Amino acid sequence: MASRVFTVPNQLTFLRLGFLPFFIISIHYHHYGVALAILIVAGLTDGLDGLLARSLNQKTALGAYLDPIADKLLLSSSFVILALNRKISWWLATLVLSRDVILLTAAAVILVVSGYRQFPPSLYGKATTALQILLVFAVVLLAVTDWAWLHIARNIIGYLVAAFTVFSGFHYCFTVARRMNEQQHT
Secondary structure (H helix, E strand, C coil): CHHHHCCHHHHHHHHHHHHHHHHHHHHHCCCHHHHHHHHHHHHHHHHHHHHHHHHCCCCCHHHHHHHHHHHHHHHHHHHHHHHHCCCCCHHHHHHHHHHHHHHHHHHHHHHHHHCCCCCCCCHHHHHHHHHHHHHHHHHHHHHHCCCHHHHHHHHHHHHHHHHHHHHHHHHHHHHHHHHHHHHHCC
């Protein structure tokens, strides 16, 4: 059992979770260069753990839960700390966090009422996550550099994040409701 917990991919995910407080501290104290380095290393370990899990045949149930939790914790805390430092608007941070809370609440209710159901992320949900990551990266990079084009890109990405966050949240809720309704009638 221990060998299925301490796989290389899971260790990389634990490492990524360990980066989280240092990332938050770096942003809080305006050490954006350090935060950018941590963000890049976290991104590399995220990609590497998935690649290794597949190539080494080390996919685990723990990894399947832990990896998206690590991603969500990094993204959610990024939006909060960047909003606190006035690098991201509070309305956008609130929108992103509210969607996550609504989806977690819906998942908890479904778990309690119907038992475990697997609802894999949709293409829209994956696009939303990718845009959120891109926005956090652009905001932190912009705090280190002062590229004029990046200001424009950050604003465009911010509005795309808002649109995809709302759309994917509604899409997920309607898709889950439809699937639950179909399962009840079969």
